[in-house]
Amino acid sequence: MDELTTLSNIQNKTPLSVCFLGGSAWEKNDQPYKDSFDTSKILAENGYTIVNGGGPGVMRASTKGAHAGGGKVLAITYYPSKPKRHYEGRDPENDFDMEVKTMDYFDRTKVMLQTTDIHIVFKGSIGTLSEFGMTWISSWIHExxxxxxxxxxxxxxNILDVLQANLLIEKGERDMFKICNSPEEVLTYIKSLENEIRD
Structure with missing residues (x-):
């Protein structure tokens, strides 16, 4: 029941929640890990809730950063019935505050995307690519x-250039994204959208 209450609170958008997506293999000294940590820290300092998949890499970094900024973290997790060689699973070092357990990998991604207000995608691997695709098509459908x-x-x-050169990508589809290069730029952009998101 607590998990359902948590989801309800987030869907009511108080406070706004930001979903962190990205590679699970990054370690503390890797730039994507540092970027995730710094971005979640500055967002937490400004009152945003951080949501991630409960794993390592970008997910762990966003939890650590949020806590450093005095914020809270909700993890949307999936526990396979037996270990999967190519799935990172729950990271014991990701000390999130709240948890919602889902049925499978696809359900985990769906719940993360549906119950958050803003999605931010860091560098990763094919798992990140799948999340990138899911948030892209979902946002395009609901535009x-x-x-x-x-x-x-x-x-x-560069990735968007390759996709546009080789797939049937409409201009409006590419315009769904905002590329940011610093935590401060992320914060400024989110603040500029806050009233629109809450409407």
Whole structure:
């Protein structure tokens, strides 16, 4: 019941919640880990709730950063019935505050995206690619009532260029994203959207 109450509170958008998506393999000295930590810290300091998948890498970094900023973290987790070689699972070092357990990987991603207000995607691997695709199509379907998507890092421009050159990507579809290169830029962008998101 506490888990359902938590979800209800987030859906009521008080405070606004930011979903952190990105690679699970990054360690403390890797730049994406540092970027995730610093971004979640500054967001937590400004009253935002952080949501992640309860794993290592970008997810752990966002939890640590949120706590450093005095914030709270909700993890949306999935526990396979037996260990999966290519799935990171629950990270014991990710000391989140609240947890919602889901049925499988797809359900985990869906719940993360549906119950948050803003999605931010850091550098990762194929799991990140799947999350990137899911938030993109979901936002496109619901446009103009879509959730903002932030891509962290200029490298995303190259990825979008390749996709646009080889797939049937409409201009409006590419315009769904905001590319940010610093935690401060992320905060400024989110603050500029806050009233619109709450309407």
């Amino acid at each position: 103009p009532d879509n959730k903002p998507i932030i891509l962290f890092g200029n490298f995303w421009d």
